[in-house]
Every structure is written in structure tokens, then in C-alpha cells.
Amino acid sequence: xxxxxxxxxxxxxxxxxxxxxxxxxxxxxxxxxxxxxxxxxxxxxxxxxxxxxxxxxxxxxxxxxxxxxxxxxxxxxxxxxxxxxxxxxxxxxxxxxxxxxxxxxxxxxxxxxxxxxxxxxxxxxxxxxxxxxxxxxxxxxxxxxxxxxxxxxxxxxxxxxxxxxxxxxxxxxxxxxxxxxxxxxxxxxxxxxxxxxxxxxxxxxxxxxxxxxxxxxxxxxxxxxxxxxx
Amino acid sequence: xxxxxxxxxxxxxxxxxxxxxxxxxxxxxxxxxxxxxxxxxxxxxxxxxxxxxxxxxxxxxxxxxxxxxxxxxxxxxxxxxxxxxxxxxxxxxxxxxxxxxxxxxxxxxxxxxxxxxxxxxxxxxxxxxxxxxxxxxxxxxxxxxxxxxxxxxxxxxxxxxxxxxxxxxxxxxxxxxxxxxxxxxxxxxxxxxxxxxxxxxxxxxxxxxxxxxxxxxxxxxxxxxxxxxxxxxxxxxxxxxxxxxxxxxxxxxxxxxxxxxxxxxxxxxxxxxxxxxxxxxxxxxxxxxxxxxxxxxxxxxxxxxxxxxxxxxxxxxxxxxxxxxxxxxxxxxxxxxxxxxxxxxxxxxxxxxxxxxxxxxxxxxxxxxxxxxxxxxxxxxxxxxxxxxxxxxxxxxxxxxxxxxxxxxxxxxxxxxxxxxxxxxxxxxxxxxxxxxxxxxxxxxxxxxxxxxxxxxxxxxxxxxxxxxxxxxxxxxxxxxxxxxxxxxxxxxxxxxxxxxxxxxxxxxxxxxxxxxxxxxxxxxxxxxxxxxxxxxxxxxxxxxxxxxxxxxxxxxxxxxxxxxxxxxxxxxxxxxxxxxxxxxxxxxxxxxxxxxxxxxxxxxxxxxxxxxxxxx
Numbered sequence: 001x002x003x004x005x006x007x008x009x010x011x012x013x014x015x016x017x018x019x020x021x022x023x024x025x026x027x028x029x030x031x032x033x034x035x036x037x038x039x040x041x042x043x044x045x046x047x048x049x050x051x052x053x054x055x056x057x058x059x060x061x062x063x064x065x066x067x068x069x070x071x072x073x074x075x076x077x078x079x080x081x082x083x084x085x086x087x088x089x090x091x092x093x094x095x096x097x098x099x100x101x102x103x104x105x106x107x108x109x110x111x112x113x114x115x116x117x118x119x120x121x122x123x124x125x126x127x128x129x130x131x132x133x134x135x136x137x138x139x140x141x142x143x144x145x146x147x148x149x150x151x152x153x154x155x156x157x158x159x160x161x162x163x164x165x166x167x168x169x170x171x172x173x174x175x176x177x178x179x180x181x182x183x184x185x186x187x188x189x190x191x192x193x194x195x196x197x198x199x200x201x202x203x204x205x206x207x208x209x210x211x212x213x214x215x216x217x218x219x220x221x222x223x224x225x226x227x228x229x230x
Numbered sequence: 231x232x233x234x235x236x237x238x239x240x241x242x243x244x245x246x247x248x249x250x251x252x253x254x255x256x257x258x259x260x261x262x263x264x265x266x267x268x269x270x271x272x273x274x275x276x277x278x279x280x281x282x283x284x285x286x287x288x289x290x291x292x293x294x295x296x297x298x299x300x301x302x303x304x305x306x307x308x309x310x311x312x313x314x315x316x317x318x319x320x321x322x323x324x325x326x327x328x329x330x331x332x333x334x335x336x337x338x339x340x341x342x343x344x345x346x347x348x349x350x351x352x353x354x355x356x357x358x359x360x361x362x363x364x365x366x367x368x369x370x371x372x373x374x375x376x377x378x379x380x381x382x383x384x385x386x387x388x389x390x391x392x393x394x395x396x397x398x399x400x401x402x403x404x405x406x407x408x409x410x411x412x413x414x415x416x417x418x419x420x421x422x423x424x425x426x427x428x429x430x431x432x433x434x435x436x437x438x439x440x441x442x443x444x445x446x447x448x449x450x451x452x453x454x455x456x457x458x459x460x461x462x463x464x465x466x467x468x469x470x471x472x473x474x475x476x477x478x479x480x481x482x483x484x485x486x487x488x489x490x491x492x493x494x495x496x497x498x499x500x501x502x503x504x505x506x507x508x509x510x511x512x513x514x515x516x517x518x519x520x521x522x523x524x525x526x527x528x529x530x531x532x533x534x535x536x537x538x539x540x541x542x543x544x545x546x547x548x549x550x551x552x553x554x555x556x557x558x559x560x561x562x563x564x565x566x567x568x569x570x571x572x573x574x575x576x577x578x579x580x581x582x583x584x585x586x587x588x589x590x591x592x593x594x595x596x597x598x599x600x601x602x603x604x605x606x607x608x609x610x611x612x613x614x615x616x617x618x619x620x621x622x623x624x625x626x627x628x629x630x631x632x633x634x635x636x637x638x639x640x641x642x643x644x645x646x647x648x649x650x651x652x653x654x655x656x657x658x659x660x661x662x663x664x665x666x667x668x669x670x671x672x673x674x675x676x677x678x679x680x681x682x683x684x685x686x687x688x689x690x691x692x693x694x695x696x697x698x699x700x701x702x703x704x705x706x707x708x709x710x711x712x713x714x715x716x717x718x719x720x721x722x723x724x725x726x727x728x729x730x731x732x733x734x735x736x737x738x739x740x741x742x743x744x745x746x747x748x749x750x751x752x753x754x755x756x757x758x759x760x761x762x763x764x765x766x767x768x769x770x771x772x773x774x775x776x777x778x779x780x781x782x783x784x785x786x787x788x789x790x791x792x793x794x795x796x797x798x799x800x801x802x803x804x805x806x807x808x809x810x811x812x813x814x815x816x817x818x819x820x821x822x823x824x825x826x827x828x829x830x831x832x833x834x835x836x837x838x839x840x841x842x843x844x845x846x847x
């Protein structure tokens with residue numbers, strides 16, 4: 001990667017980053033809060049959770065795409081918090097939290113995206129298929145011990161032929177990066193007793209007032225927001 | 231076979247073949263497409279060959295086994311030339327009579343002629359069948375004339391002359407210019423201008439470029455790509471070779487699904503034949519241009535019709551789409567510039583080169599040029615492949631070519647564009663079929679599927695059906711599509727199951743809008759269409775299910791009940807005999823009645839009753 005910098009804009013703010021940086025990484029670096037779940041810094045983006053969608057404007061045309069897979073280009077104009085994007089993000093977060101409520105990370109994301117009510121039945125799934133474990137295992141350790149099997153409803157995480165392969169070093173990075181590793185603050189929820197945590201209502205008011213600004217909140221601390229980790 | 235080293239050699243070859251074929255007095259074209267094979271056309275062909283041999287007519291009568299004619303419900307089909315006589319629904323036993331009476335004596339056997347369903351009249355000549363008459367068979371037309379396993383016949387009808395023209399008399403930019411001028415747009419559904427795609431791919435510097443033919447027709451209701459590739463594979467190969475020359479590609483791939491075994495075989499045979507004549511391979515027609523095609527078979531996943539998933543599949547990876555911020559024309563297959571077009575798009579290319587851009591642009595509407603093939607199915611009298619000029623009103627296709635609903639029922643809607651297309655009500659049948667008009671109305675051209683529905687179809691159930699299909703076929707990579715379809719199906723099943731609540735409609739709409747803007751690929755973006763379009767045009771049916779606990783079409787089982795109208799019942803007892811649940815009791819003396827606790831609402835009694843005495847409410 002060459003050391004050249006490029007300039008583009010997010011919500012009108014001028015952004016100056018190394019070329020080939022993704023829009024999401026640039027936003028995080030600049031303290032612009034785009035909620036995200038499947039993204040991990042330094043690991044190839046997958047574009048699976050769709051939370052980080054942004055609008056890219058060029059001339060009088062615009063396109064909505066995930067910011068984790070979008071490479072910043074000179075002169076690009078990106079909007080991250082239009083009403084349309086925020087509405088869609090809220091629904092995506094609602095779908096995620098309804099699918100897998102037993103995760104502090106996902107509950108936090110739901111709060112950050114303004115979900116106040118879950119209108120579909122909870123499923124309490126153990127995996128949201130963000131693919132963080134698979135990609136960490138592939139790219140960081142070159143171990144390829146985990147993967148997705150099947151399509152659609154049947155798609156699930158599995159070991160090759162259901163058993164731990166010799167390539168697995170038992171490093172457990174897979175479980176370290178899993179959004180399901182930490183249960184909600186009040187502890188794990190039993191099946192049939194799921195709820196929208198909403199414990200972070202104080203943070204919610206901040207994120208409602210300044211949705212695009214990083215307010216150094218404690219949401220997803222040590223997990224999905226790399227800025228907090230840095 | 232000797233390699234054709236120049237356009238002159240190709241012309242001479244064609245002339246020689248035309249002479250050879252002219253030696254026959256009569257030609258019988260028998261459809262050998264998948265549809266007719268399903269109705270045993272192979273037995274008819276075998277019997278015909280034997281009969282001709284036994285009557286000593288082998289040298290005078292030529293039997294040509296062609297590709298699909300598109301009128302599959304009338305199959306097996308046979309056209310006899312000269313005379314343009316069409317015989318349909320043939321059986322092997324009919325062959326002896328046809329050879330003796332029609333071939334020898336020139337007599338027309340009415341029994342085998344097509345019956346016009348509108349008038350009840352017999353139609354003798356193929357060109358006069360209403361189903362064919364209103365069509366513009368630009369792409370499909372050759373299917374009925376040529377033996378799909380014979381490159382000689384394709385060449386004798388002027389095949390590969392467009393390639394010869396392109397290679398020897400046109401510069402690549404000139405070809406691209408002509409395709410752009412013609413206004414050809416992708417027939418796969420998205421309608422991206424083909425010429426612009428080619429131009430952009432050509433502009434990207436690269437050592438290797440690829441062209442791909444997308445024959446992964448995933449819509450279960452559409453089969454025009456299969457029929458074109460099966461019936462006229464050389465047209466597709468010729469189109470790909472022209473496209474490759476124009477874009478600077480050296481390798482081509484035909485990605486065809488394994489469920490199309492005949493298309494795979496025919497395409498493979500065609501590639502071998504083209505290679506042996508030097509129309510594929512090194513230094514084609516002495517022009518210095520080299521191009522090869524290989525076949526990659528897909529496993530049959532709907533998602534692999536999406537370009538980036540298709541390319542992943544070709545490379546041996548899991549068939550899942552990727553973000554398309556970098557287009558395939560820049561970095562596609564093996565990270566090289568790749569031009570991917572649909573079968574029908576490729577098949578249009580030789581015609582544009584041959585007849586010119588003006589000819590092509592003279593057909594169609596402002597933005598959508600040329601013709602488009604649709605697979606007309608469902609509640610119409612004539613079903614099959616229909617090729618019409620872009621911009622033809624829906625009603626002309628459905629009521630004109632399709633002949634309207636059978637059994638005097640009322641047509642209610644048409645579903646266009648495949649599983650992720652939308653449903654349009656009969657009031658919208660004035661709409662012209664082109665890319666813009668259908669999209670604006672909430673549906674799309676998409677795969678070209680066209681399913682006509684009558685009053686016995688429940689639109690909520692239709693939405694449920696397509697969501698179910700999409701739930702199975704979504705790759706599951708991106709959360710909005712996977713979870714969104716799941717939840718929408720959950721809600722729609724609540725509604726069809728009688729558990730629907732008013733506020734769920736808003737949730738449906740919310741999920742749909744998030745999916746349409748947030749999904750990774752076009753499958754997820756268009757997946758809400760079946761729900762959105764039925765909500766838009768048939769909201770009253772949703773309301774009837776939710777508020778009145780009633781299914782107006784009498785389809786959703788939890789919401790309907792069967793009863794016997796004693797006025798109409800003749801006490802014949804057929805319903806009671808047919809009922810699998812023994813829920814119907816009665817006798818000659820006692821009127822028949824249905825025990826609701828035993829009734830599984832299968833509807834067999836209704837179908838069995840000849841007096842219309844079984845009522846659904």
C-alpha cells in the first residue's frame with residue numbers, strides 16, 4: 001500500500017485518509033459513528049450485517065451501499081445519517097436483536113440505532129452469521145477451521161465435516177470476536193423470556209441528539225467499536 | 231471437417247449446405263425441446279424415421295429435430311414444409327397415417343391440427359395460429375427451422391456471417407458503437423445497456439478479459455434462456471464471439487445450470503462443432519482473432535444467476551454475491567475485466583450486426599428496444615414462450631396471444647419478473663411491457679416470467695408462495711435479506727393462517743423498505759416486491775384476511791369452510807367416495823353433508839362435484 005493520502009467528505013466534513021481506506025474505517029478514525037457489527041479492523045470486509053449502510057452522492061445521483069466494503073475515493077461525497085438511512089438501520093437492528101437478543105453487543109447496537117420496541121417474535125438464535133469468527137480464522141491464522149455451510153435457512157456455522165480439523169490451534173480467537181460472547185447486562189435470557197434490554201437509555205438520549213457523532217459512549221465497549229478499543 | 235479459413239470459405243460452405251438441403255422434396259420439423267420430450271416426442275421421431283424408411287422416402291423427406299418452438303402445451307409439435315402444416319399433440323401411432331396421407335397424398339388430417347380455443351375452428355397452417363401470429367419471433371424464430379445439433383444448418387441459414395462481418399470488416403469500437411446505437415439492454419432483467427458495459431470493460435487495461443453467458447435461469451416459471459440455448463446454441467456462441475472481439479476478451483464461459491441437461495449437451499456439441507470448423511479457437515476465419523468457450527455447470531442455486539455470485543461459483547467458491555462497489559467490468563472473474571450477459575442478450579448481438587442498429591432500434595419503445603421473450607403461464611388458454619416487441623401492452627399478451635382465461639373465469643392479476651417480481655392487477659393491463667413501465671408499477675421485466683392468475687388465486691397466498699421460494703433461495707450472507715424474508719414470511723403466514731393483526735402490515739412495509747435499500751445484492755433488494763405489489767394493489771384481500779377472517783378467493787385453509795348446497799346436490803355420492811378424510815356422509819334419501827371436524831379442506835370434493843354443489847366460504 002502506498003503512503004498517499006486522499007480527500008473526500010463524510011456529511012460535509014473533509015476527510016483526509018490513506019488511500020484504499022474504506023469509508024467505515026475512515027469514519028471511525030474521524031469519530032463519526034456508523035453502527036456496525038460484522039466489521040473488524042484489519043480483516044477483509046464481508047458486508048454481512050448491513051448496519052453500516054451509507055449514501056454515496058455523485059452529481060445528482062446517489063447510491064446506498066455498505067461503508068465497510070466501500071473504498072474511499074478522492075472527491076467522494078458520503079452521507080451517513082439521512083432519515084432514510086437511519087430508518088433502515090433501525091429496522092435492520094430490530095431484525096438483528098429479534099433474531100439474537102442474547103448479546104450485549106447486539107442489544108447495544110439496537111439502542112444506538114434507536115430501536116425502542118421489537119415488533120416481531122424473538123428467536124433467540126445463538127449465531128447471527130456475522131462471519132467474524134470465520135474471517136479471523138481464515139485471515140489472521142490462515143487456519144480455515146470454520147466456515148458457513150448450507151444456504152438460506154440451512155446456512156449455519158460449522159467445522160469441516162463437523163469435527164475440529166488438525167489446522168485448528170485452539171487459539172479461541174473465534175470466540176473472542178463473537179458478538180454473542182457477552183450476554184446482556186442483566187444476564188442471559190431464557191427462551192421465551194427475551195426482551196429488549198434498553199438499559200442504556202441514558203446513552204440513548206445522547207445518541208438520539210447526536211446520532212452521527214462519536215460521544216465516547218460505553219455501548220459495545222471493547223467489542224464492535226474499534227475506536228473504544230484503541 | 232475442414233477449417234473455414236476465411237469469410238469466403240464460410241460463404242461457400244453455406245452455399246454447399248443449402249444445395250444439399252434443397253435436394254429434399256419435403257422437410258418435417260419435429261420439436262425436440264425439453265417440453266416436447268416430456269410429452270414423448272422422441273417416440274414420435276423414432277416412429278417417423280422408421281416409417282419413412284419402410285416406405286422408402288428417406289431420400290425425399292428430411293426429418294429435422296429442432297429446438298423448442300415455444301408452444302409446449304401443444305407438444306409434440308410437427309411442421310411439414312412445403313405447406314407450413316402444423317400438427318400438434320402427436321403420438322407415435324399417428325405417424326404412419328401422416329406419412330401416407332399427408333406426405334404422399336397431400337391430404338390434411340384435421341384430427342392433428344390445432345384447434346383455436348377462441349373460435350373452436352381448426353387451424354391448418356402454422357403461420358395462422360393466433361398464438362404465433364401476434365408474436366415477433368426475432369430471437370426465437372430460427373428455433374423451429376434448424377437442427378440444434380447441426381452447425382451446417384445454422385450456417386446454411388446465414389449463421390456466423392455476422393461474426394465474419396465483425397471480424398473482418400469492423401473495428402471493435404465500431405461494433406460497440408452499433409450495439410450502443412441499437413439500444414440493446416440486458417435481457418437478464420436489470421436492463422443495463424449492453425454497449426456501455428462492453429465499452430467500459432474494453433477501457434480497463436488488462437491482459438485477459440472474459441465474457442460470460444449467464445444461462446443460470448433460476449426462475450422456475452421461465453425457460454426462454456433454456457430454449458434459446460437448447461434450440462439455437464450457435465446464435466449464442468456467435469454473439470459471444472462478437473462480444474469477445476469487441477471487448478478484447480479471449481475466453482468465454484457459458485454458465486448453465488445442471489437442471490438443463492439438454493442445454494448443456496447442445497451447447498457442448500455446438501462448441502465442439504464450432505471448434506472443428508475453426509469458428510472458435512485460434513485465428514478465427516483467418517482474422518487473427520482467437521477465442522475459446524468452455525461450459526461451467528451450476529448446481530442450480532437461484533442466487534448464482536446474480537453476476538458476482540455466478541463468478542464466485544465459476545471460480546469454485548461458494549456462490550454468494552459480493553459488494554459491487556467495484557464492478558465486474560473492472561474486476562470480475564479472476565479479478566479480470568469481465569462482461570456478463572444473459573443468453574437472450576447474446577442471441578440478439580448477431581442480429582444487430584447483421585441487420586444494423588436502425589433495424590433493431592425500430593422495434594420497441596423509447597428506452598427499451600428490440601423484442602423480449604416472455605414465458606406465459608398460469609390461467610390462460612395458450613401457454614408457452616411468447617416473443618413480442620418491447621412496449622406491447624400486457625393485455626395484448628395475456629388476452630391476445632394467451633387467449634384469456636380458460637373455463638370462463640375472470641383474470642385478476644399477472645405476476646411478472648420471476649419470484650422477486652411483482653403482481654399487477656387487471657386494471658394495469660394497459661401497461662406496455664418495457665423495463666421502465668413495469669418497474670414504475672412495482673414489478674419488473676426480470677426473468678421474463680409471466681404468471682397469469684384468475685379469481686381463484688389468493689394474492690396473500692401468492693405473496694406467501696414467493697417469499698417461501700426466496701427464503702429457500704436467499705444465500706443467507708447478508709442479514710437484512712436472510713432475516714427480512716424470514717420475518718416477512720412469518721407475518722404473511724400469520725395472515726394466511728388467520729392470526730394476522732392490523733399492525734403487522736406496517737412491520738411488513740418497514741422490513742420491505744429496509745431490505746430494498748439495505749440488501750447486499752439485487753435478490754434482497756427486490757425480494758419484497760411480491761409483498762409490496764400485492765399490498766399496493768390487493769390491500770383489500772389482506773384486510774379481508776385480517777379483519778374479517780375470510781379468504782375471498784377461498785384458498786387459505788384456516789379461513790375457509792366447505793359445505794354442500796342441498797339445492798344443487800344430486801346425491802350422487804361422488805364427493806363422499808373421493809373424500810380422503812371420510813368427512814362427507816349422506817345417502818340417496820338423506821342430503822350429503824360435510825363434517826367440519828373431519829374436513830381437512832383439501833378441496834377434492836369441490837373438484838370432484840360435477841354440479842358445483844360444493845361451496846367454499
